[in-house]
Amino acid sequence: MKQNMSRFCISILLLTVAFSANAQEETTKDSIKLKDKYGLRLGVDISKPAISFFNDKIKGLEIVGDFRITKNIYAATELGYYERDTEEDYINFNSKGSYIKVGGNINLYQNWGKMSNEIYVGVRYGFSTFSQTLNSYSPNFDGTYFDEHTIFPNLDFDGLTAHWAEIVIGLKVEAFNNLYLGSSISLKKMISQEQPENFKNLYIPGFERVYLNDTGFSFNYTISYLIPIFKKNK
Template sequence: TTDDDRLNFTTKGSYFKVGFDYNTYENWLNMENMITIGMRYGVSSFSQELNSYRIYNPNPYFGEQPEIASGEKFNGLSASWIEVVAGVKAKVFNNFFIGFSLRLNRIVSNKQPSNFENLYIPGYNRTYNGEFGAGFNYTVSYFIPIYKKQVELKKKEAKKKAKK
């Protein structure tokens, strides 16, 4: 539920994102840090309910307009968007990482009712009367070590000794 000066509305729904990250950072020996760039494609299906609203009055000579209870529901809404992402992830302890990322979004498609704009899209965030958006994420993660890539220094040293 979002409660602004003029609107009170509730959005319910789900979203799905698919994409990739490319690590641009070349780590030193035994480091597992990342500086990434990536892209995502997101799809959301949701409903909105207009709980209440106030009519804008630029000249409140007779006082502020009363709040109007609506309860109007809009079902079957959907949207899709693309994201460009840049982020950093650093190893803090053994297998524990912290990171953050910035994302820029652009709406590709937006199914909305004829008399009401989509004010919030799950997975995208607020729309603010535009098709572009931005976001910030931070993460604390744990890497489950199923297997670890071994650096083959012993083989390289053995080849060097064999050449001598």
């Protein structure tokens, strides 16, 4: 229990000092044979249901998974559904759809002892199929000589698609045996997208907010469980 507790504390410590901690280069000279666990790790993004709970204009779910291929390389994927209403100064619209991201991570963190944590960088290819609905807009004109009025066209733009690339950096900490807490940030750049006519893809599930030069970024906070399949010597 004590050992478990200290492992937990070390893991939490790692979370806070994650980005300065990667200079650690000591290797342990231990007579005990240490083994790395390989397997399928499955989890969910806990931030999206939490946001849905507090904001009824947003609904989302993301399932994450990765598979360890070599000592430091993991194949990774994210699958999700996202729906949100966005209100801007002159427009109000809804975006909804699902997305998939596939790619891999490289672990840059050197574990010691029985620890199994990661600080990683990764790349993803993302694809989303979604729809947007223009709920309302107020024609934008200078001055207040005429009163502003709002039009409710409820215009649907269906069958939209987007392809993008992502760079991901993140960390995963084994908080309990085989149970991992993770967080990551990803920077996105659009490759291609199908734009609606006389409107624009402003919010894409998986890509999230589309900035002016077709870039975006997002965060996730995951809790995941490793299903160990085999072990290899360190």
